Amino acid sequence: MPELPEVQHAADSLGVQIVGARIACVERLDWPRMVETPSPDEFIRLLAGRRVHGWGRRAKWILLDLDSGWTLALHLRMSGSLTVHPADAEPDKHTHLVIRLEDGRRIFFHDTRKFGRARLLDAAGLAALDAAHGDEPLSEAFTIERLANLLRNRKRAIKPLLLDQSVIAGIGNIYADEALWRARIHPLRPAADLNADEVAALHESIRMVLQQALANGGSTLRDYRNSYGARGTNQDHFNAYDREGQPCSRCGATIVKTVVAQRGTHYCPECQTIP
Ligand SMILES: [Zn+2]
Structure with a gap:
């Protein structure tokens, strides 16, 4: 999508x-x-x-x-x-x-x-x-402090929270997996359990993976085309999403795929652990 x-x-x-x-x-x-x-x-x-x-x-x-x-x-x-x-x-x-x-x-x-x-x-x-929609993650208003406020007191796992369009708008399965990989956060961590360093890392990661994808014309898995009919190239730069069974580019462990809140979820079991 x-x-x-x-x-x-x-x-x-x-x-x-x-x-x-x-x-x-x-x-x-x-x-x-x-x-x-x-x-x-x-x-x-x-x-x-x-x-x-x-x-x-x-x-x-x-x-x-x-x-x-x-x-x-x-x-x-x-x-x-x-x-x-x-x-x-x-x-x-x-x-x-x-x-x-x-x-x-x-x-x-x-x-x-x-x-x-x-x-x-x-x-x-x-x-x-x-x-009906939450924060735009590339807006100036979406600061580290703002993200910390959005996560506070939320017992839900961080991955489905990132997918909730009423909290943060525009992130789907691809960029949730990529941002969590980049921030070294396990997708099942309760959102409220992230410490200040992890929140800051997640904030930077969300913006980085979105900006990188914008620079690459988006990701085309099957159908996506822009309005000139052109494909994106960001799918060539995934670190976690769609990389089940392949080595983590950071540590070499094998990327695994599991299901979190009914969504296929990719992460590195070495880099993204539950403390
Ligand atoms: Zn790794």
């Missing part, structure tokens, strides 16, 4: 191509459950004629700022991608949403697994989406 770095690249590569353009119409919506709000009919009606003023990202949502106070929020979930095409491009059967721009170009929301979602939000809807 795309996480913060992939969603940022998807948003930037889409936004830069379509900012200033006006939406002519929704040309295809053959999987109405993709639209969470408003109703699919209203979604189609309200999008027609909207101009794209800007773009952004909140948590794992791509946000397109439209005129008249609307925001089109798009979530790629497991296998979604958003790409921009010339007028004569043919969408395949997995392209469930096609938005035509007035200049003739079309935006394809391609999604083989159909978990991707779209919302057309007014200001109150956008505020609610914002309020």
